[in-house]
Amino acid sequence: MNLMEFLTPLTEVAKRSGPEGTIVISSRVRLARNLKGFAFPGWASKHDRIKALELMRPAVENLPQMKESFSAGMEELDNLDKQILVERHLISREHASKSAGSAVVFSKGEIYSVMINEEDHLRMQVILPGLQLEECWEKIDEVDTILEKQLDYAFSPKYGYLTACPTNLGTAIRVSAMVHLPGLVLAEQINQVIQAVNKLGLAVRGLFGEGTDALGNVFQISNQQTLGEDENRIVDRLSKVVAQIIEHENNARAILLEKKKKIVLNHIGRAYGILSNAYSISSKEALNLLSLFKLGIDYGFFPDVPRSLAEELFLICQPAHLQKMSANPMEPEERDILRADILRERLKGVKGPVLK
């Protein structure tokens, strides 16, 4: 099956939106599960990993949620396809380095996705656009309930679900929201917010999770704790914190517009000016400037420009997606040139920011 043909076209992905969609890009809940009687993937022999995979893969593929799905052993995917899946947040960067003995299965439309033999035997997730953490939890809970009937999970009555890493023990749930916070960054309040969120026992990470940069002012807020609190409380707590972050971001944007209009316009104007005139631009710079372009659209500085244009360019500008647009493999410098060519072309009809 051709991966690119199966994946939702970026133009459509870019148009997806959900509740609080201006700030919350997506919501995600993932569960980690392991099989009783099998070593965790990191400790297992290749033979045992394949045995476990053969047990799990049909169960996952046969889920009603996976009626129309893409399923592949990691050895079947080339590096570029793996990177595409990382950029779509369908597999982790760690899973991309896996080969035979590991697999990925995800549904048409990419709401449901399951990594088999990543760090745990099963890592299943639901992603929805906007702030829909509860909906994500309900959907992944349904998947889990079905799989639990067919697979013998490693479960301790005392600790809950057993996981390869003790930080996931218990509910083994990770609830996260991907939020776009250019206002808090420009207002230099982001560090305060991150500290406050950390104090509540929640983690703030970059665009691709643990240890990654907040490229394009995109932050991932997630629970740290998986033990001693049930899933509904975790989801509820995170939803409330995200609601507060949205409020802070909206406040920051309003105050910036009221008190520092010219400074904000200056940032946004320069970002637009570079995006629409550069002849070479790195992924990192492009994502950071597109964040400001998106903020400009949110502010109404670019009348008639749909927000989805910025979202689509944000997705296209990532290295693997960009490579897919060229017939030949490219060096990073060549990608930077192609990226700039695409941005100039797509921004041709867009005029610089203006005050309403």
Added chain:
Amino acid sequence: MNLMEFLTPLTEVAKRSGPEGTIVISSRVRLARNLKGFAFPGWASKHDRIKALELMRPAVENLPQMKESFSAGMEELDNLDKQILVERHLISREHASKSAGSAVVFSKGEIYSVMINEEDHLRMQVILPGLQLEECWEKIDEVDTILEKQLDYAFSPKYGYLTACPTNLGTAIRVSAMVHLPGLVLAEQINQVIQAVNKLGLAVRGLFGEGTDALGNVFQISNQQTLGEDENRIVDRLSKVVAQIIEHENNARAILLEKKKKIVLNHIGRAYGILSNAYSISSKEALNLLSLFKLGIDYGFFPDVPRSLAEELFLICQPAHLQKMSANPMEPEERDILRADILRERLKGVKGPVLK
């Protein structure tokens, strides 16, 4: 007399061009002269300075070259007017700090200009557009010959013209060319060229002479030595060196275009993008970006854009000229905003750079 009404409008200044005008902005020759029997201005009492001034000023004002001229004691000019004269290269930054006892006289069209009681009693200069060092020398020599008949110069048969600073002793001539060298800067060859020029006993300075930055990639090449060589040889030697620098600059531009077209376009595109979309921009940044815009015009990347537009914006972007465009005194931050407003407005009809 109103200074701004007397000065050539910037639109006209920007259109001036001379031989090798793409690279050589202007040529200048200045002579330092002092009166016998009067202490140098720096050592003289205010009373003596005024006595010397009263002797020199009528002589200067009555020069045929000054038939239509602006003449003012430094105490008659406010700080802003003085800065305007500095930005037009009609007086030095040092002279701008002078008050009663010092004066400036310059001709309509600003070719001839004389500072009275700067570091020396007389500092007379001729500026012409493009590479015209010999013409400058001939013209200032005529002025000097007339003045010498009326004023008793301090002259030593052994050393030549005596000056306040020994580095000017002898011919007391400074021959200089203002050159725009973005190609050598982009090609990272500028330091080599500066070193080579220094080895020939010539100085390379910034836009406003000694101790100033090469803002906007504009360099001032001038002679260091004033003793032991006659004026014609000094002018001739500098002309030859400037001709070589022009050749190096043209070579650098050609090689950049041939081998690093995308990199050059990237620099120029980004410069244009920021200039035409920023809402706040400092003088320094604007001059540096306008240098790249000018290079883009020279390369033909902006068809139908006259070079004089970039020249005019370059002049307007300087702090004092910008302040003159506003009715009220402005803080630096307000100037940065007005500068950006003017740039956006003036670049509205200009499209981004394209390859021919």
